Amino acid sequence: MLKIVDLNNFADxxxxxxxxxxxxxxxxxxxxxxxxPKKVRKxxxxxxxxxxxxxxLANVSVQAKSTMSPAxxxxxxxxxxxxxxxxxxxxELKSGARGQTYLDPEGDVADxxxxxxxxxxxxxx
Numbered sequence: 001m002l003k004i005v006d007l008n009n010f011a012d013x014x015x016x017x018x019x020x021x022x023x024x025x026x027x028x029x030x031x032x033x034x035x036x037p038k039k040v041r042k043x044x045x046x047x048x049x050x051x052x053x054x055x056x057l058a059n060v061s062v063q064a065k066s067t068m069s070p071a072x073x074x075x076x077x078x079x080x081x082x083x084x085x086x087x088x089x090x091x092e093l094k095s096g097a098r099g100q101t102y103l104d105p106e107g108d109v110a111d112x113x114x115x116x117x118x119x120x121x122x123x124x125x
Contacts (some may be wrong), residue, residue: 011062018064021046029068039069079113 022091078090
């Protein structure tokens, strides 16, 4: 089969360069721990060709684009309540269950939304 163009050298190598730029984006997306590693990513090269009226010359446009995996959803829970004026409010549930205390990352006892109840560092002084 007759080789019409060499894709590595097409448009002075710009086509291969654009493909590699989009491939790098895809590879970065794959190693991002915030994305699903099993989702399919794509690199698409679109080659558009149009001719002049005499059909003697063809204008070629190359577009490279990539499709990434979006970041994973982040989930949490809000405790619903009302303020003193009757307006609904919400606070992020930190303890795992409404009304349950827990040890926060600093080792202090906190209520279900993360307010410190007992600060062990201050008590040990």
